[in-house]
Amino acid sequence: MDQIIELFRHLINPAWIIDNGGLYLLIAIIFAETGLFVGFFLPGDSLLFLAGFYGNELSASFHDAPFVVLMLLIAVAGVLGNMVGFWFGRKSGPMLYNRKDTFFFKKKHLHQAHDFYEKYGGGAIFFARFLPIIRTFAPIVAGIVGMDRKKFMFFNLIGSFAWVFSMMLAGYFLGKKFPGLKDHLELIVIGLVVVTTFPVLFKLLFGKAKGPIKTEAAKATEESESK
Structure with missing residues (x-):
């Protein structure tokens, strides 16, 4: 756990990021957080904001x-x-519900992302970009429930570009307008983390537990058996 905390501290330090991989490290982190369930803890929002702030x-x-x-x-x-993430959900969905919880994987995150998907449909892939944890598991759930590939790619594209550009441009122009904020970046990062994670934490703490997510094939089988 101490190693995870130490890594998080490094990932919100712009100088460390630039000296230890720069853009390559950022690309790897964003890729992991948006498709690999082991990347759910990575601070995507604050990383993008800091990348914009230190754009030059x-x-x-x-x-x-x-x-x-x-x-x-x-x-x-x-x-x-x-x-x-979408491909992984398509291929390995049923297996995930027989998997035991670990630090890097918890079934409740899948249920949470599924609830979000049920509420917003295809738009969930877009909106999920702006929510920590949800953005990691939303494409996996979309694959599990059999979302249409073309529809998924449409929301995937506009969601990724809207998320990255909005966060990085916000950091970039704020850095240009108020360069003195570089001395208080830790407060900005904490504010971003609180604002973006509060809805997710509220859901985790007070949301009701759900049953297993069913694929489209499983739903069709149950409907045919009930007739």
């Missing part, structure tokens, strides 16, 4: 590439991450 330094560390190129590459990583 990040660009310099990546061959002086324009800032918009950085955003495009990170957004593509988010798209690919969701595609992997």
